[in-house]
Amino acid sequence: MAQERGFHVAVVGATGAVGQQMLKTLENRDFPISKLTLLSSARSAGKTAVYKGQDITIEEAKPESFEGVDIALFSAGGSVSKALAPEAAKRGAIVVDNTSAYRMDENVPLVVPEVNPEDLKNHNGIIANPNCSTIQMVVALEPLRKKYGLKKVIVSTYQAVSGAGAAAVEEMYAQTQAILDGTEPEANILPVGSAEKHYQIAFNAIPQIDKFEENGFTFEEMKMINETKKIMHKQELEVAATCVRLPVGTGHSESVYFEIDAEGVDANEIKTLLADAPGVVLQDNPSEQIYPMPAFCVGSNDVFVGRIRKDLDNEKGFHMWVVSDNLLKGAAWNSVQIAEKLVELGLVKE
Numbered sequence: 001m002a003q004e005r006g007f008h009v010a011v012v013g014a015t016g017a018v019g020q021q022m023l024k025t026l027e028n029r030d031f032p033i034s035k036l037t038l039l040s041s042a043r044s045a046g047k048t049a050v051y052k053g054q055d056i057t058i059e060e061a062k063p064e065s066f067e068g069v070d071i072a073l074f075s076a077g078g079s080v081s082k083a084l085a086p087e088a089a090k091r092g093a094i095v096v097d098n099t100s101a102y103r104m105d106e107n108v109p110l111v112v113p114e115v116n117p118e119d120l121k122n123h124n125g126i127i128a129n130p131n132c133s134t135i136q137m138v139v140a141l142e143p144l145r146k147k148y149g150l151k152k153v154i155v156s157t158y159q160a161v162s163g164a165g166a167a168a169v170e171e172m173y174a175q176t177q178a179i180l181d182g183t184e185p186e187a188n189i190l191p192v193g194s195a196e197k198h199y200q201i202a203f204n205a206i207p208q209i210d211k212f213e214e215n216g217f218t219f220e221e222m223k224m225i226n227e228t229k230k231i232m233h234k235q236e237l238e239v240a241a242t243c244v245r246l247p248v249g250t251g252h253s254e255s256v257y258f259e260i261d262a263e264g265v266d267a268n269e270i271k272t273l274l275a276d277a278p279g280v281v282l283q284d285n286p287s288e289q290i291y292p293m294p295a296f297c298v299g300s301n302d303v304f305v306g307r308i309r310k311d312l313d314n315e316k317g318f319h320m321w322v323v324s325d326n327l328l329k330g331a332a333w334n335s336v337q338i339a340e341k342l343v344e345l346g347l348v349k350e
């Protein structure tokens with residue numbers, strides 16, 4: 001596994017749904033790694049994970065685990081990041097954090113490489129990876145903001161179960177089997193593990209992702225709203241979100257309504273712009289039933305856009321359908337892409 005030259009990389013949450021994709025992505029990208037440290041809770045310590053055909057023993061994450069680490073990729077939940085990301089940064093590592101722990105901290109850049117890579121230069125040891133639903137939306141919206149200006153965004157999401165972790169996916173399979181067997185499905189995880197009530201996700205749609213805030217929006221919805229404004233450096237942007245969990249394994253979909261700051265633009269112009277946009281694949285041909293679907297986007301790093309049409313009442317309004325692999329561009333790939341950008345910009349010591 002180890003190359004002579006490269007970086008000491010640590011993956012925190014290596015056994016998780018995101019962590020496993022981190023390993024695959026580092027391997028697929030042939031990221032320059034001289035040493036790979038895999039960390040989890042005490043529960044998984046001693047197990048092994050495979051990287052480039054080699055078994056690596058997983059260790060329990062502790063402050064000392066980060067001695068000598070250059071880049072630490074965190075995806076083990078907010079409380080783990082709160083406790084250990086500063087410990088890693090203190091020891092000289094650059095942290096790319098996949099949780100919501102630091103995203104809105106003004107000293108922490110919140111980065112999508114297609115949108116605001118230059119923000120990486122202002123890091124203080126921790127860089128935040130946005131929420132999966134935010135990332136795929138801003139990749140599709142940024143080219144439009146740049147060319148026409150953006151006034152308003154209203155998004156409804158159709159989110160996959162893998163966004164809630166490996167155990168949630170297992171529960172969906174078990175519920176599906178129970179229902180097919182004619183028995184009662186058991187629900188213990190969704191919509192929120194720590195909440196009072198749990199609902200089946202199999203053959204269902206749950207309009208709650210994360211806890212509720214006082215204002216009636218959920219935390220997931222507020223993440224999309226606040227993170228979009230921060231990444232685009234546009235506090236005045238009007239954003240509203242409704243986030244819904246569906247019984248899809250992997251691949252988040254979004255119906256996005258947006259209003260640009262220009263008149264006389266038609267849908268074909270928007271399609272041409274997005275066809276050439278970085279990280280975007282246009283799949284938009286209604287006459288041949290061509291549009292993005294999660295089942296066919298799994299495993300790709302791209303953001304797929306289709307169903308682009310002009311609003312019938314608002315001259316500046318448009319609708320589009322945006323799909324991406326929530327574990328890749330939504331998490332693992334965006335993090336590794338940030339790490340690649342840090343290397344390219346000379347921001348990591350070797």
Ligand code: NAP
Binds near residue numbers: 162
């Ligand atoms: P998961 O499948 O449940 O995996 C959780 C991982 O965290 C496991 O590796 C687990 O290790 C580890 N872990 C749990 N408690 C720990 C502790 N006290 N110390 C060290 N490691 C610990 O969850 P997931 O879907 O991979 O998501 C993990 C986190 O990533 C989420 O909680 C979220 O904050 C973030 N996330 C971000 C996005 C995004 O949009 N950017 C998307 C999904 C998730 P064990 O095997 O030892 O339990």
Ligand code: 3JM
Binds near residue numbers: 079101132163
């Ligand atoms: C996606 O336990 C936790 O703190 C994790 C909750 C979580 C988050 C989060 O808030 O970090 C689960 C799934 C996310 C996220 O990306 O925002």
